[in-house]
Amino acid sequence: MVGTTNLWGEAGKVDVNAKPKLRVALVGCGGISGTHINGWKRLSPTAQIVACADPIEDRRHQRGEEIGLPRESRFPYLKDILKSGIEIDAVDCCTNNSAHAPVSIEALNHDLHVLCEKPTTTKPQLVRKIMAARDKAKNRIFMTAQHMRFEQKSLKLKEFLGGGILGDIYYARAQFLRRRYLPARIGFIDKTISGGGPCIDIGVHILDLTLHFMGYPEPVSVTAITPQKMAKRKDIRGWWGEWDRGKITVEDFAAGFIRFKNGGALTLECSWLTNMREPELTKITLMGTEAGAEWPELTIHGESNGSVTDTALKFPQDNTGGHAKEIEVFADAILTGKPSPVPAEQSLNVIRILDGLYRSHAAGKEVKV
Ligand SMILES: NC(=O)c1ccc[n+]([C@@H]2O[C@H](COP(=O)([O-])OP(=O)(O)OC[C@H]3O[C@@H](n4cnc5c(N)ncnc54)[C@H](O)[C@@H]3O)[C@@H](O)[C@H]2O)c1
Numbered sequence: 284m285v286g287t288t289n290l291w292g293e294a295g296k297v298d299v300n301a302k303p304k305l306r307v308a309l310v311g312c313g314g315i316s317g318t319h320i321n322g323w324k325r326l327s328p329t330a331q332i333v334a335c336a337d338p339i340e341d342r343r344h345q346r347g348e349e350i351g352l353p354r355e356s357r358f359p360y361l362k363d364i365l366k367s368g369i370e371i372d373a374v375d376c377c378t379n380n381s382a383h384a385p386v387s388i389e390a391l392n393h394d395l396h397v398l399c400e401k402p403t404t405t406k407p408q409l410v411r412k413i414m415a416a417r418d419k420a421k422n423r424i425f426m427t428a429q430h431m432r433f434e435q436k437s438l439k440l441k442e443f444l445g446g447g448i449l450g451d452i453y454y455a456r457a458q459f460l461r462r463r464y465l466p467a468r469i470g471f472i473d474k475t476i477s478g479g480g481p482c483i484d485i486g487v488h489i490l491d492l493t494l495h496f497m498g499y500p501e502p503v504s505v506t507a508i509t510p511q512k513m514a515k516r517k518d519i520r521g522w523w524g525e526w527d528r529g530k531i532t533v534e535d536f537a538a539g540f541i542r543f544k545n546g547g548a549l550t551l552e553c554s555w556l557t558n559m560r561e562p563e564l565t566k567i568t569l570m571g572t573e574a575g576a577e578w579p580e581l582t583i584h585g586e587s588n589g590s591v592t593d594t595a596l597k598f599p600q601d602n603t604g605g606h607a608k609e610i611e612v613f614a615d616a617i618l619t620g621k622p623s624p625v626p627a628e629q630s631l632n633v634i635r636i637l638d639g640l641y642r643s644h645a646a647g648k649e650v651k652v
Contacts, residue, residue, distance in 0.1 A: 305330035308371045308395075310361045310386050311378035312337035312346035313470075315400060319375055319428075321348055322610030330614045333371060334364045338511065346515050354535075361389055367610060375610075376400060380472040380478050384409040387425065391416035396424045396635040398613045402487045403427045403630040405478025407638055410631040417627060423625045427630045429491045433608035435580070436579050437492060437599045443596055445497060449571025452497050453547040459489040464563065465535065465555040467512065467526035472514075472533055480533030482509060482637050486553035491625075492631050493567050496578070498562055499629050500543035505639030506649035507539030512557040521556070539640045551640075 309316055309332050315333075323332050334356045337343040340406060347357040355531070356362050361374065376386045384404040387397045391413070400501035404408050417425045431437055459481070466484065470476045477483060494500070508628040513519050514535040515528050536554040566580040574585035581596040603611075639652035 286394050298413045303331040306333045306371045307373045307375055308364050309335040312342040316377040318606045322607040326614055331511050334369045338359050363546050378572045379476050381476050386449040387413050388416045391420045396617050398426050400428045402483050407635045409635055414627045421476050425627050426623045426625045428609055429625050430605035430609045431488045431492045432495055434605035440578055450573030452569050452571040454570040455493050455549045457493040458566045459485040459553045461555050462559055462562050463522045465521040467524045472526055472531040481553040481555045482537045482640055502541055502636050502650050502652050503544050504542045504651050505539055505643050507640040507643040509534040509537040509640050509644040511535050525630040541636055
């Protein structure tokens with residue numbers, strides 16, 4: 284299953300008498316935590332959730348039941364878990380965006396590893412504070428849950444690109460556009476809780492993945508628009524239900540142009556509401572001097588012996604989803620002493636760019652990041 288060491292036992296075999304080698308506290312018991320719970324269950328008993336926290340009582344008890352935790356292991360906040368005496372090694376932070384930094388810093392200050400949902404935080408200075416706490420902690424891993432990196436198609440394309448087969452990747456197009464899918468909950472539409480709209484919610488996924496394929500070039504400047512065009516209109520119907528038109532304070536569309544120190548560039552487009560043909564479009568186009576590539580199609584476009592060529596990558600399908608795999612690589616990195624699979628230095632660049640998009644829109648011009 285995971286890694287090559289014997290920490291995980293024989294592949295596919297569960298030793299029911301084993302004590303967990305990695306004890307995890309789940310913090311935030313809302314929607315996405317259910318997916319994380321399934322990911323941790325795959326790794327049991329080597330890694331297990333031993334406590335959970337959410338200030339909303341029903342939620343922590345519902346998730347607690349799903350995990351199989353006794354009632355006394357369910358708490359309102361991380362601080363309550365820390366006070367309880369329950370031993371933990373890592374925190375899985377699934378809170379709303381505004382709590383990512385305080386929860387992660389509190390965990391790192393207690394020498395715990397952290398897996399934190401995306402976006403890492405809403406501001407670059409908060410990512411820097413997380414990095415400072417990580418550096419003070421003893422060999423602790425901080426990883427943002429960029430699950431799209433760990434989907435099989437992404438792993439395969441990254442592996443294929445490994446030898447530099449595209450040459451100098453000087454341009455990329457990253458698109459995560461939704462026609463009428465606006466997440467209606469207050470934690471997504473109120474900027475004080477979410478930090479932003481589709482940029483922070485889904486732009487963060489496609490931007491991280493595109494930068495990952497490009498080899499994480501250093502960003503220098505951004506020019507963008509991040510307007511709210513349709514979200515207050517009562518005649519627009521969302522396909523995920525109604526939202527409070529009076530409380531939505533975030534953008535519903537964004538388009539940006541990002542310049543890199545190496546002379547390359549990237550365009551990013553994302554939306555929750557826009558007038559387009561597809562219900563959803565998730566696509567990356569990479570253009571290199573030797574070849575181009577498209578994700579998720581996994582096609583390579585080049586030239587050979589005087590003809591242009593289109594090549595498709597083929598491999599047997601693995602049904603492990605990106606979320607389960609991200610939890611696996613996080614646990615594996617801790618147990619086998621590897622560095623964070625998503626270094627915070629890379630997440631900082633993602634947040635610098637997203638913050639730059641908003642600043643550029645407000646300023647009406649290109650801004651340095
Ligand atoms: N990777 C993905 O595909 C994906 C999908 C959905 C959401 N997310 C991310 O996951 C996070 C949670 O999203 P969600 O959809 O589960 O939201 P949600 O609103 O359903 O749940 C968030 C929960 O966190 C709790 N919470 C807030 N502050 C807390 C704190 N300090 N301590 C403990 N609990 C706290 C809230 O009470 C709530 O129950 C967000 O950051 C979101 O961006 C990621």
